[in-house]
Amino acid sequence: MQYKIKNAVQVKQFNNYYKITICKNITKGKKATKHTPKGKAGNQTKLKNSVSRSKKMVLEKALCNPWNWFVTLTLDPQKYQRDNLKKFIKDLGQFIRNYRRKHPGYTIKYLLIPELHADRKNWHMHGLFSELPFDDLEPHPVKELSEKGYLNWSAYQKRFGFNSLGAVKDPVKVSMYITKYITKDLDKSVTELDQKLYYCSRHLKTAELVSQGRLKDYIDFQMDFEGPYSKSQFVNDYEFFKQYYIEDTF
Known part of the structure; x- marks a missing residue:
């Protein structure tokens, strides 16, 4: 009752x-x-x-988890197929696992949400990352982003393409902000591909x-x-x- x-x-x-x-x-x-x-x-x-x-x-x-970076991860068509979300997720996951093994002193966690470009065909990601080695981060090559303090993750750039990392200054605001990427339109798009609305590290609190x-x-x-x-x-x-x-x- x-x-x-x-x-x-x-x-x-x-x-x-x-x-x-x-x-x-x-x-x-x-x-x-x-x-x-x-x-x-x-x-x-x-x-x-x-x-x-x-x-x-x-x-x-x-x-509920500590984050250092708000990230945008895109794909360079000269390096990677941009319209295959399933492959992107699989290869990105393997890339991060390999990256962790190369940097055992860092707690590398992620929370990522896929999004279609305006062309309704190609994919990119928004989300959060925890620790990344500073030796692998550099001033962003795009002047407008560099002037705002954004960094470039060189290992990702070599493998996949353009990215940007902005330091998390207000955890509550950035957490509320990333939920805006979870939409009915995204749900419809990823369901058709038998994929998820978001991807994250295991054992997040x-x-x-x-x-x-x-x-x-x-x-x-x-x-x-x-x-x-x-x-x-x-x-x-x-x-x-x-x-x-x-x-x-x-």
Whole structure:
């Protein structure tokens, strides 16, 4: 039997941050068996759920792990086939594994999201990297990017082509930013190729639920991120918020 909880509070720990979320309504309990609608309606439901789940996981993995670089990885047509995402993913994964073996003193992790170019045919990647050897990084050859502090990863350039690395200065902002690349259009494109919406290193940390409950009274909290069904905010400590809700395990 299902039941609804109004003004539900959830607090999750994301590494050095806490995310406070207030949901107008959440549904708990066992849901009656129901077949997904066929045709266009069913496909839209699956699409929405897939995008939502992927955004949630990308945000958690972005916030719960330390990152040094926001990266853009493209492909040089003189060096690599640009329209084969499956091959790109496979070869990039092997490239990173080999690179790790050559640099054992570095914790090299990644979280990457594919994106089609404007031509709707060729692929590139956006995402996050942790440690990379500084000996392998150099001022970016494009003057406009170099003047903004972007670097070039020479090992990637030799194997695949153009890239740019920008230092992560605000982990929350960059984590929120990369989720914008998870779209319905991307889901449709990668599903047709039997690929994923994002790719990441194994064993990345995810968020931990530390508290939940109900607001004592509905208070119109102004939060940084507000939507039609919920609102949320990242804070360094959530002790101040405990006075406003009653903890409950649901």
